[in-house]
Amino acid sequence: MTHTSFVNDRYANAPGSPIRELKRFTELPGMISLAGGYPAPELMDSGGLQKIFSSLSGTAFASALEYGGTEGAIALRTELARLSSSRGNAVEPGEVLTLSGSQQGIDLLARTLLSQGDTVLVEAPTYPAAISAFRFAGAAIHQVATDDEGLVLEDLERALIRLKPKVLYTVPTFGNPSGRTLSEGRRRELLKLAVRHQCLVIEDDPYGDLWFDQAPPPSIYSMRNTVDGAERVVAYLSSLSKTLAPGLRLGWMLGPAELRRACVLAKQTDDMHASTLTQAAAAAYLAQGLFSENLPRLRATYGKRAKALARALSLQLGKRIEFTAPGGGMFVWGRAPGVDTAEWLKAAIERSVLFVPGSAFYAQDADHSTFRLSFASQDEAGIATGVSRLEEALRAL
Template identity: 35%
Template structure:
C-alpha cells in the first residue's frame, strides 16, 4: 500500500489518509474483518504524527468502515450476517506494495449475474451485427493487409477523418490531426489522468459521477473535489466558491445524460463552466459517452464547441453504440495538450490495433451513423419506457427514480438509511446485479442509491429483473424496518 500524501495541499493530511484507506476498503483490497497496520506503523510509513493517523482512523470509524477494538487494533468492518463469499485471492508470499488506490469499477464488475443491470452497455441484439459482419467480410476480401500492419500511434488517418466529419455535425470543427484514437473511452480518461494529473493534484467532478473515472484519477494520487448538480447540471455557484479556495488542475464533467444520474447540463451552464475554466487556466475533460442517445430532444452542443483556447479535451465514446467488440474511442485536443496525450498513448500501448479501426469505419460514415443511431434511440426509448412503467407498477412507495431523457441508466434512490450495497448481496442471491450508487462518490458516499442500466438486458430480462428487484426491495425494506437501529453497511 503506497499512500501518496500531498503536504502542500489544503486538504488536511488526516482526510487524505482516510480517503486512501476508504478507497482500498471499498475496492476489496482489504478483506472484510482484516486488521489494518498499527497506528505506529502507519505513522512511520507515512511520515506523519500518530495523532494524524488516529484522526484518520476516527473518520473511518465514524463512516462505519472500520471498527477499533481497544488493545487489539483496527479492523475492516464486517457485517456478521454477511453471506457473500469474497473472491479468494491467493496472496503473493512476499510483500509487494502497489499504486492501485481504488478499483471500485473492477470490484463491482467481476461478479456474475443472469440479469445484468450493472453493465452500462447495449444488448448485443440491438447492435448492427450484420453490418459489422459485412464489414469484416469486405476487409477479409479487399484489404486483408490491415491484419499484418501496424497502425499509426495516433490512430488510423481515415478513421480520424471520418470522425472529424461526424464531430462537425455536432458543432465541433476539428481537424483529423486533433483527433486521437483510444482503446475505448476508458483509455481516453486514463490518458488524460496519466498525462496531466499527479499525486496531490486536484480534480473537480460532479457528484455522483462515473466510477471508473474516479478510479483512474484516484490511482494517479489525485484528490477529488466534488460539486453537486441541480436540474441544469453542475452547480456553478458551488464550483465558483470552491475555486476561491482551491486551484484544481482539471474539471471532469459528463454534461449530457450524466453518468449515473442522467442529468443534462444547460447551454448556459456549459458556457459558465467553460468561462470559469478559462479564467482559472484549468483543463476540462468533457466526457460524452452517449449524447446521441436522446429520447426527446438533443442536448445542447458540447462545451468543446465554445473552446478556442484549447482548455477543453473532448472525449467521445462511440463503439459502445455500434460495436463493443471493436472498442474505439476518440480524444480531441490541441497544441501541447494533444501532443502529450499522443506521447502517453505511445507509453500505454503504441496505438490501437488497426483491424478494429478498419472494421468500424464503414459504420461511422456519417449517413450510416445517423441511421444506426436513430434506430438505437427508438428502441432504447422503448426500453426506458418499459422500465419506468414496471417501476411505477411494482416498486414499493418509498422508492424514487429519475426519468432520464437520454443515455442508458436509471438512478434509483432508496430511503436514506437503506444501503444499496447490502441490497446488492440480496439481489445477487437471485442472480441480479446492479451498480451500488456509493461507488459513484469520490468522497463520502451516499449509500442509498443504485444505478440500473436498462440497455444491456433484453426485453424479457428487463421485465423479469425489475419485478424481481422490486420484490427483493420490498422484502428488504420490510426487514430493515424490523432491524431499525442497526446500521448495515457496504
C-alpha cells in the same frame, strides 16, 4: 528472507472496479442484469460489421495488419472528424486523436496533466473508473454537488477558488451514473469559470448520441469559441463503444494541440496505437453510412426501454424511491431513502436481479441510499420482471 511487495502504494491496496466485480453474477442462469452499462448485443450490427471484414480488399486487409501511427489511421480520423462535425464539434481529421476506447483518454490525460497532490474535481456522483484513473495518477479528488440540471455552479465556483484544481472531469450529457444533462446555460457559465480559474475541463461524452426524443444541448467543447480563452481549457472524449461495438476498443479525443501531443507520447509507451484492423473496419463501416443507419434503431429501442423502466419503477416502487427519467443514455439514478442499497443488492441477487449500489460512484461521503439501474441490455419484459424482483427484494429487507 522477508519479502515485501514489488507493487507501489498506489496500486497495492486499490480496489477493483465494483461494476466489473458484479460481472461474474451476470452469467448465473436466469439473472436479469440492470447493472453494467453494456450496449444491448442484439442492437449491434454484427452482420454488417462481419461483412465489412470480408469486403475489405486483400490489400486493405493486409495493410490493416501492420503497425500504424499513434494518432490513428487517417481513414478513421476522417470519419470521426466528419461525425464530430455533424454533432457541432467542427474539427479536421488531423485534430482527432484515436483512442483504444474513450476510457483510455481519461487515463492518458490523468497521466500527462496531473502530478502528485494535484486536485481533480468530479461530479457527485461520477464514473468510478475516472476516480481510479485520477487516484492512480496521484491526484486528490473532490466532489462537486449536482442537481437535476447537472453540476451546481455555485458549488463548482467555491471549489475552484478554494482548491485551485487542475482538472474538472464531467459527463455532462446523459451522465454516468446520473442520467442527467447539464443545461445549455450552465455549460456556457462553466466554460467561463474554467477560463477564469484556468482549470482544464475533461468533457466525457460516450452517451450524447443516444438521445430519445430530442437532441441534447451542444457539447461544452463546441462552445469553446464563444468564450474568450476557452479553446485552451476543454478536452473532449467520445467513444464508439456504446453506439457501434465495445469489442473494437475505439474512442477519440479532441482538444488543444499541447494536450493531444502529450497524450500521443503517453500512448506511444502504452499500446502504441489502437488496433489498425478494428480502425479499418470502423472507418469502412462509418464511410458506408451504416453507423448513421443503425443509430435511430438504438435511440428508439433505448428510449422505449428507458420509459419501460421509469414506468415500472413508478408503479412498483414509486413510494419507496425517488428517481428522474433520463432523456438519453443508459442509466436511471435513484435514491431509496432509509435503505442501504448494498443490502438491497444482496437481497436482489438472491432473486436473480442485479443493479449497482450508488456508493461506488462517490469519491467521498457516499450516499448509501442511492443506486444505478441500466435499461440498455434488457428488453421491456426483462425490465418489468427485473423491477418486480427489485420490489420483492426491497420488501424482504
